[in-house]
Amino acid sequence: MNSYDVAVIGSGPGGYVAAIRCAQLGMKTAIIEKYATLGGTCLNVGCIPSKALLDSSHHYEDAIKHFEEHGIEIPGEVKVNLEKMIARKQSVVDQTTGGIDYLMKKNNIDVYQGLGSFKDATHITISGEETTEIEAKNTIIATGSKPASLPFIELDKERVITSTEALKLKEIPKHLIVIGGGVIGLELGQVYKRLGAEVSVVEYADRIVPTMDAGVSKELNKVLKKQKFKINASHKVKSVERVGDEVIVKADNKKGEEVEFKGDYCLVSVGRRPYTDGLNAEAAGVKIDERGRVEVNDHLQTSASNIYAIGDVVKGAMLAHKAEEEGVFVAETLAGQKPHIDYNLIPGVVYTWPEVAAVGKTEEQLKEAGIAYKTGQFPMRALGRSRASMDIDGFVKVLADKTTDEILGVHMVGARAADMIAEAVVAMEYRASAEDVSRMSHAHPTFTEAIKEAALAATDDRALHV
Incomplete structure (x- = not known):
């Protein structure tokens, strides 16, 4: 042995x-x-x-x-x-x-x-x-x-599928119903939306990516709707039935009314x-x-x-x-x-386009904890680099302690946010203040200038380019 x-x-x-x-x-x-x-x-x-x-x-x-x-x-x-x-x-x-x-x-x-x-x-x-x-x-x-499921859903792995099957489909769905508006559902939903599928997202919570900062969720919702996603928040799925090559999903909306969705594929992405x-x-x-x-x-x-x-x-x-x-x-x-x-400094990313990335506390968490904070936000559309690449959706938001100016959270929606978030992690690992980041030289033109500008906005509201 x-x-x-x-x-x-x-x-x-x-x-x-x-x-x-x-x-x-x-x-x-x-x-x-x-x-x-x-x-x-x-x-x-x-x-x-x-x-x-x-x-x-x-x-x-x-x-x-x-x-x-x-x-x-x-x-x-x-x-x-x-x-x-x-x-x-x-x-x-x-x-x-x-x-x-x-x-x-x-x-x-x-x-x-x-x-x-x-x-x-x-x-x-x-x-x-x-x-x-x-x-x-x-x-x-x-x-x-x-992949997790719901007790009443029968995953046949052909039409009612998990993320595993969604990665190897033999055809582009005509209408993909996505149960769950979290990271996996939105990413795979966007893959097939780009390829020509109609995509309907059915989410139990009152917003998509519900664990992230509400401002980020709102911005991503706006961007995805512009991309023709059909997003149905506050919908409780109660049945999923396959009839031939059709999948019928029934859910109750926030008014308690039954809503029916019909598609040729249903991706169940309710977590793991x-x-x-x-x-x-x-x-x-x-x-x-x-x-x-x-x-x-x-x-x-x-x-x-x-x-x-x-x-x-x-x-x-x-x-x-x-x-x-x-x-x-x-x-x-x-x-x-x-x-x-430091589990507070493990970043989270959604790889849609624009990407979403965050580290530290959300505004909701700071409010709940009774921590006095200040906010600095900068729109990506104000950056020269964003205009050059036609990636103008999104923003960077910096949350800092109202008294000490220490950065408590950074939340962003935008091109290359998945890579940019590392700067925020480094800053927070060394307990940087918003002013510290605002005084760092950022190469021009780059997407990361939005972090500097958001830090400036959190430091006496002095962003330079808005």
Whole structure:
């Protein structure tokens, strides 16, 4: 039987990063993955493939809507080859997952393919082509999450689908009904909207991306409506029925009236659930809470002292980069170091176009906590760079402490917001004030000038370009 200092169950961003960091720190490490490829949901059926399709569909939309204005004329009709688009997406996935294989070899990490389940706190049974057992002094659970559904919905994975099936459709839907106005639903909805589908979003909350700042939600709603999305907030879905090639969704609106939606595909994107199926956690003394999450303390340690859990399977935002930070945190904790994670500074991103990004507190959270704050906001349309690229939708908003001027939250909608948010994270990590950022030189013309201008607006309302 092979023995290890650390075994990692699950090879998503949290798991493979944890394994690499453990190996870097001199621990003999194994990683266990039940699927044929490493990388978990993110690399195989999540972040990476969805961004590939978002980029491809964005190029198509630019070609049919914006090239002419740029002085680019394309003779003949611009057509979508969905099969080729999906194939390119898959090649991106294959390259990325292959990169994880390389990293495992480079770091001398043993890879086991099969379902990992606890025999006890120090022994793991791996059921693959053959059944193997390994011994691990410490184990990191990184089994991630699966798409959630509603109890009355039957997912046939043909017409009533999850994000996994939406990444490999054989045809462009005529009318895609999206249940859930969160990140996944809006991103995949935009992919197919660009390709010609009619898209109707049905959201239970009173606004889309309901966990984000209300101002951001309002702006994104306005932009998506301009793109001809049909957004139905405050709608409680009560039935989803497939009849032949048609899907009928019935929901009650905020007045309690029944509304019916008919489409040829229905994407169920009501969030994700922690995945511990087959883990046999109880055999190791690991407790699972009522929501299916592995219970952990502030050190990400489970009820079994030598077993840790990270990523989507524990409390907190289900984000790949949060899982990575936790993976490094556990590895360094096992090595006797004193790492830290500031969960307030884990950024959130929606990869629609314009993109949405945020870090820190929302206005609603600051009000609820009774914290006196000031706001500085700057519209993207006032930037030369935005006008040059025709990306004028959105804004940057900086929230700062009214007394100390420390930045408490940054929220943005706009081109390249996903990349720009890193500046805000750095500033807040070092507890910068709005004035600190306002005094930094930002290259001109760039999108990040909007952050400087919003910081100026929060500092005695002195933005320069509005």
